[in-house]
Amino acid sequence: MPKVYLLDYVAGNIRSLVNAIEKVGYTVEWIKSPEDVEKADKLILPGVGHFGHCMTQISNAGYLPAIRKHIESGKPFMGICVGLQSLFEGSSENSSVPGLGIIKGHLDRFDDSSKAVPHIGWNSANTSDKQVFGLRPSSKYYYVHSYKVPYKKGELENQGWTVATARYGDEEFVGAVAKGNILATQFHPEKSGVAGLRVLKAFLDGKQESEVNAAIKAVEEGLTRRVIACLDVRTNDQGDLVVTKGDQYDVREKSEAGNVRNLGKPVEMARKYYEQGADEVTFLNITSFRDCPLKDLPMLEILRKTSETVFVPLTIGGGIRDTTDTDGTKVSALDIATMYFKSGADKVSIGSDAVTAAEEYYAAGKKLSGKTAIEQISQAYGNQAVVVSVDPKRIYVSEAAATKHNTVQTKYPGPNGEQTCWYACTIKGGRETRDMDVVELVAAVEAMGAGEILLNCIDKDGTNSGFDLELINQVKGAIKIPVIASSGAGNPGHFEDVFAKTTTDAALGAGMFHRGEYTVKQVKDFLGEKGLMVRQFES
Ligand code: 1PR
Numbered sequence: 001m002p003k004v005y006l007l008d009y010v011a012g013n014i015r016s017l018v019n020a021i022e023k024v025g026y027t028v029e030w031i032k033s034p035e036d037v038e039k040a041d042k043l044i045l046p047g048v049g050h051f052g053h054c055m056t057q058i059s060n061a062g063y064l065p066a067i068r069k070h071i072e073s074g075k076p077f078m079g080i081c082v083g084l085q086s087l088f089e090g091s092s093e094n095s096s097v098p099g100l101g102i103i104k105g106h107l108d109r110f111d112d113s114s115k116a117v118p119h120i121g122w123n124s125a126n127t128s129d130k131q132v133f134g135l136r137p138s139s140k141y142y143y144v145h146s147y148k149v150p151y152k153k154g155e156l157e158n159q160g161w162t163v164a165t166a167r168y169g170d171e172e173f174v175g176a177v178a179k180g181n182i183l184a185t186q187f188h189p190e191k192s193g194v195a196g197l198r199v200l201k202a203f204l205d206g207k208q209e210s211e212v213n214a215a216i217k218a219v220e221e222g223l224t225r226r227v228i229a230c231l232d233v234r235t236n237d238q239g240d241l242v243v244t245k246g247d248q249y250d251v252r253e254k255s256e257a258g259n260v261r262n263l264g265k266p267v268e269m270a271r272k273y274y275e276q277g278a279d280e281v282t283f284l285n286i287t288s289f290r291d292c293p294l295k296d297l298p299m300l301e302i303l304r305k306t307s308e309t310v311f312v313p314l315t316i317g318g319g320i321r322d323t324t325d326t327d328g329t330k331v332s333a334l335d336i337a338t339m340y341f342k343s344g345a346d347k348v349s350i351g352s353d354a355v356t357a358a359e360e361y362y363a364a365g366k367k368l369s370g371k372t373a374i375e376q377i378s379q380a381y382g383n384q385a386v387v388v389s390v391d392p393k394r395i396y397v398s399e400a401a402a403t404k405h406n407t408v409q410t411k412y413p414g415p416n417g418e419q420t421c422w423y424a425c426t427i428k429g430g431r432e433t434r435d436m437d438v439v440e441l442v443a444a445v446e447a448m449g450a451g452e453i454l455l456n457c458i459d460k461d462g463t464n465s466g467f468d469l470e471l472i473n474q475v476k477g478a479i480k481i482p483v484i485a486s487s488g489a490g491n492p493g494h495f496e497d498v499f500a501k502t503t504t505d506a507a508l509g510a511g512m513f514h515r516g517e518y519t520v521k522q523v524k525d526f527l528g529e530k531g532l533m534v535r536q537f538e539s
Helices: 015-023 052-061 066-073 193-205 266-276 299-308 333-342 354-363 373-381 438-448 468-477 492-501 520-529
Strands: 003-007 027-031 042-045 077-080 104-110 119-123 131-132 141-145 164-169 171-179 182-185 209-211 225-234 243-245 280-285 315-316 347-350 386-390 393-397 407-409 420-427 432-437 451-456 483-485 506-509
Touching: 003 015, 015 027, 015 193, 015 299, 042 066, 052 066, 052 354, 052 492, 066 077, 066 119, 066 266, 104 354, 119 164, 119 225, 131 164, 141 193, 141 407, 182 193, 209 438, 225 266, 225 520, 243 266, 243 520, 266 280, 280 299, 299 315, 299 333, 315 386, 333 347, 347 354, 354 373, 354 386, 354 432, 354 438, 373 386, 373 438, 386 438, 386 520, 420 438, 432 438, 438 468, 468 483, 468 492, 492 506, 492 520
Parallel strands: 003 027, 003 042, 042 077, 077 182, 225 280, 225 506, 280 315, 315 347, 347 386, 386 451, 451 483, 483 506
Antiparallel strands: 119 141, 131 209, 164 171, 171 182, 225 243, 393 420, 407 420, 420 432
């Protein structure tokens, strides 16, 4: 198989990129020192997370002159995400660290006054009338970043670049640039399904340009509504790892001697949802797999296998906290996250530990310790890699003044007719309720560097009665980072509701997909019919 060289310089999920490269018929050779760069014909510079951190790593390892020489010699070069950003002169993410300066221009942060930042999800890379390196104006690609190159018509074109554009809110930015043998994408081709694999293959095959035919004309620009499939995974009483699903977090059958509900095999179900068009797949490990050395965690194997066939982002949650291994060795949450990233995860989701960290944050007078799992993982992998999973429960009160917590006026009165409630945070899968409300929690974890909130709701989980719109609106009003609405989805109309009546950034379903009541495709087709922009699955 032909080779492509990958620069091994920075933390991050490189496994999915390797899987994607292999999927399109190439093998990966690792570049481990600047001298290796000369051997490379085709070179890929991946990168995710913080611009300053990535550039400093590349620079300290002595790679900059070798990369510049490779590009100037006209050999094929592809930059991905921070790999694109590195070609520019600099970024306001860290103004003291320069980029390679091969392209004139600077990056700045998305304006978060009217939209969530980071920009996470599927957006265009529109080259209008040409297909450049397989980029199609009709396709959507997976982006995750807070800083962007603003698009000013003609500016890069005058330097000889072809530009693929994307739009987020009222900001138009550079989705990809190409010139000669150089291609750089702000999005992640390895996470962009078939559309992304096509781009990767076109680059590796050296297919620079072709005409756009009528079938692949532009679709509307902008971020699509994200639909996520979630798989709760645990060992059943026979010791098998199964996808399960609870009713208000109770995963045992009411009949059949109370067995753990078994809805299928995790890897196969993840693949099925990918093929139905799921924009992301989330695994929640809802038991801690006690008595198992961490390196043998069954979830690692599930991720490795899934990432070979599922080319959309994978999130893994459950058990991400400082812990002690079976042989007594202390293992940090960061070490556990690293194992997950190396096995194919793109994001980790932290539940119980985030609540404890938030309690400590407030106890310390809102001072960051730098030691929490959220801070350490987002520092190392970027905040887009850290999701906080929230498991709130409704607590009714007679009036707002009856509690110190942030309340909502509810249309769904409590058992004694109460029209006011607050949402208490829980830990350990809802088994323990804490004296902290969701607004306090999400504000604290945003300050610590979380990049996204997975907002469950114990009262709604498994009820098929629709999302808790009051909860979602309360949380969206408190933070700038994206929110994934979760719990209660029972039909496609519930997804329409949550997108129409809240400003949620994504919506997640579990039981209705697992039980085969609806497919992800049916949900997306329905949203499309209602005029909401969704990504169509490409085969
Ligand atoms: O606390 O960091 O170890 O993480 C544990 C993770 O496992 C948390 O993300 C927590 O939400 C999850 N979890 C723990 N126990 C359960 C349980 O069900 N017994 N599952 C559990 C949570 C909730 C959702 C579900 C939606 C949608 N699952 O993610 O998928 O409610 O369901 P629906 O569409 O069928 O209504 P830590």
